Amino acid sequence: MSYFSTFLVYLFYGLAFFSIGCAILFRNFRYSKLTISHSLWALAAFSFAYAFYEWSELYINLFGDRIQEPKSTYVEWLRLSKLSLAFLFLLLFAWMVTVVQSKRIRQIMRAVLLIVSAVYLAVFLNGLSGPSLSKEAITSLEVYARFILAFPATLIAGACMISYGRQLADDKKAYGRYFRYTGYTFLFMSLSAGAFPVEMDSSFFYLRVGVAYLLLLFLYLALNVFDKEKARMVESQLHQAYLSDKYKAIGQLASGVAHEINNPLASSTLSLDMLENRLTEQKQLDLVKRTRLGIDRAATICTALLNYSRSAEEVTQKTFINKAVSSALQLLAHKARGYNISICGNDTIYLFCNPIKLEELVINLVSNAIDASGKNKDIMIRFEEKVIDGYEYILLTVTDNGCGMDIQTQNKAVEPFFTTKPIGQGTGLGLAICAQIAADQKGTLAINSSKGVGTTVTATLAKEI
Template sequence: MATFITFNIYLFYGLVFFAIGCVVVFRNFKYSQLAISPTLWALALFGFSHAFHEWSELYVILFGDEIGRQYQFVVDWLRLIKLSLSFAGLLIFAWLLFVIQGKLVGKLGKVATLLIVLCYSVCLLAFAMGGYLGADTFSEAATYTRYLLGFGSATLAGIGIALYGRQLSQENHQYGRYFAATGLGLFVYGILAGLVPTEIHACVPVLRTLAAAFVLVTLIKALKIFDIEKEMATEAKLKRAIEADKYKAIGHLAMGVAHEINNPLASSTLALDLLQRKLPPQQATLQEYIDRTRMGIERASTISKELLAYARNDSANHNQVYLSDVVASAQQLLSHKISRYRIVANCDPLLSMMGQRVKLEEMVINLLNNAMDASDYQGLIELNVGAGDNHIWLEVKDCGHGMDEATMQRATELFYSTKAIGEGTGLGLAICEQIAAAHNGTMSLFSAQGVGTRILINFILEGKHYDSCIDC
C-alpha cells in the first residue's frame, strides 16, 4: 500500500511540473508586447527538467534496492546533477526576470543570483578537492544544492515574477495578480523543496506537489493574458482591413466626385473673371458679390483638390530626399502665416530617406498648419527630426489647447474637424497618415487638454539615412 501511495505522489509531482512546461511551450508569444514573454522559455526548461528529475527519483525510490552497490555511487551523483540542472533552469528564469525589472531592483536581483552561483560553485569545488566522495559527502552536497539552488532560485524567481505582477497591476492589467500569486507559489515551493528535508515527514512530497499545483493553476490564469493579446491583435488587423476597404471605396468615390466638381468650378471661376472685367469701377456692390462668390468657389476647389490628393494612388518612384530641405521648403511656403508663431526646427542637414519630396512637404505643411491653428499668438511650436538604428522620426509639438480622448480617437477620420465651419476640411491628418503609410511609416498622436499636442511619425528604413559616415 505504501509503495502504491508513493508511486502516485511522485507520479503527480512530476506531472505537475511537466504541465508547467507544456503551459508555457504551447503558448504563442510571437506577437506579444509583454516584457516577460522572452523569459518564459527558462520556466518551461525548469518544468520539464524538474519533472524528469522527480520521475527518475521515483524509480530510485521504488527500485533502489535492486541497484548494485558498485553502481550506487554513480547513481547518487547522477541524481545530484539532475537536481542541480533542474534548479539551474529556475535560476536562469530568475536572472531574466531581473533583467526586465527597473534599474535598482534589477541590479540587486542579478547580484543575488550571481552570489548564489558563486557560493554553489565554491561548495562544489570544496567537495571535489576533498578527495573522498562517499555517501556522507553526497548527502552534504545534496543539502547545499537544495539550500542554495532550490530555495535560492525559487525565492529569486518568486520575487521577480511577483514584482512583475505588481507592475502589471499598477498599469491596470487585471492578470497582474495572477503573476504575483505565481511568485508566491514559487516561494512556498522553494521553502518546501529547499529547506524542508523529504525525510522529516511522509507528507512533505504531498505539500510540495500542492505548492507546485498552485503554481500551475496561477500560471495558467496569468498566461491567459497572451491569449487576450492575440485576440486584440487579430481584432485590430480585422478592423484595419475593414477600414482599408472602406477608405478605398471612399477614395474611388471622392476621386470621381472631385473630378466632376473641378470642371464646373474652373468654368465658374473663368466666368467670374470675365464678368469682373466688364463691370464698371463704380459697381462696388456687384464687385463685393463677385468676391464672395469667388471665395466660395475657391473654397470648394480647395476641398476637391484635397480629396484628390487623398484618393489618388500615387505610384511615383521614390528618390533620395534630404529632410532638412523638406522642412525648409514647408516653412517657406507657410511664410505668410508662420511669422505669427515661434517655430523651432531641428533637423540634421545630412539626414535623408527614400521618398517623394512633394508628398513629404505636404505632410509637414499640414502638421505645421494644424499646430498653428491650435496655438495662441506667439505660441511655441517645435519641429524635430532625428534618426535611430533603422528608423527616422519626425515630431511636431505645440503648446495649444490640446485634445480630449474622444477627439483623439477621431482625429484621423475623414472630414472630422473641430474647427469652425468653413475653416477646416477634416482631411489634413488623414492625408498625413496616408503619406506616412506610403513611406513605410506610422503616425501616433499624444495630446491632453490644456497641455498641447504631439504628433510623432516613425519611418522604418531599409538602407542608410545619412549621406556620409559622420556620426551626427
C-alpha cells in the same frame, strides 16, 4: 510508502512540473507586454528538468536495489547532475524575474543569488575532492542543492511574483491576483521542496505534490492572460484591416466624387468670370466675390481629396530641402504674412523624392502651425540628416508655440477628415496627407504636443527609396 503509493506519488509529482513546462512552452510571448514574459522560458526549463529528475527518482525507488556497484554510484551522480541542472534553471528564473522590483531591491536579490551559487559551487567542488565519492556523499550534496539553491531561488521568485501581482492590481488589472497566488505557492514550495527534506516524514511528500498542483493551477490561470493578450492583438489587427479597407473604399469614392464635382465648379468659375466683367455695381461685385470664395473653397476641398486618394506611381528626383521649403513658403506668403517663420538647416541636405509631394508636406505642416499659433507668431522649420538602423534619413520638423493638443487629439490627428478647426476652416486631410507622404518615403510622422505649450511635428523621411 507501498510500491503502488510510491509509483503514483512520484508519477503525479513529476507530471505536475511537466505540465507546468508545457503550459509555458505552448504559449507565444513574443508580442506580450507583461514584464515577466521574457523570463518564463527559464521556469519552463526548470519544470521539465525537475520532472525528469522526479521520474528518475521513481525508477530508483522501485528498482534501485537491483542496481549494483559501480553502476549505482554513476546513477547517483546522474541524479545529482539532473537536480543541480534543474535548480540552476530555477535560479536563473529567479534572477530574471527580479526585473519587476525596484533597482535597490533587485540588486540585493541578485547579490543573494550570486552568493548562494558561489556557496553551492564551493560545496560541490569540496565534495568532488573528497577521498571517496560514495552514495552517501552524493546524497548529502543533493540535500545541499535543495537548501542552498532551491530554497533561496524559490523564495525570491515567489516574492517577485507577489510584488508583480500587486503592481498589476494597482494598475486595475484583475488578473494580478493569479500572479500573487502563484507567488504565495512559490513560497510554500520553497519550504516543502527546499528547506525540509522528504525523509523527515513520508506524509510531507504528499504536501509537496499538493503544492506542485497548486502552482500548476495558479500559473495556468495567470498564463491565460497571454491568451487574452493574443486574442486582443488579433482583434485589433482585424479591426485595423477593416478600417484600412473602409478608408480605401472611402478614398475611392471621394476621388470619384471630387473629380465629378470639379467639372461643374470649373464651369461655375468661368461663368463668374464672365459675369464679373459685365457688372459695374459694387454690391453686385461683392456678391460675386462671395460666391467665388465659396466655389474656391469647394475646389480646394476637392483637390485635397484627389491628392489624398491618388495612388499613381511618381518619378522621384534629387530634391534639396531648403529649395522645397522656400517654394512652399512662397505659396503660403499670403497666409504667412505677419508670422516669424525661421528656417534652420544645411543648404546641402537633399533626398530623392517627388518635389511636389515634399512641398505639399511642408505646406500642410506650416499651414497647421500658422492656424495653431494664435498670438504667438514664432514658427521654426528645421531639417537635418540622421542615421537610423544603418539607413540615412532626413528629419523635417515644424514647431509652433500655439494652443497645442491633448493626448486624445494627438492619437486622432492623422485620421482622415479629423479636424479641430471650426466648420468651413478645415478639411481634416492635412496631417493625413502628411502621414501618407511620409509613409510613401519609407518614413513616419510623429507628433509631440502639449496643451497650451505648442506642437512639434517631425517627418522622418528616407533619403533614398
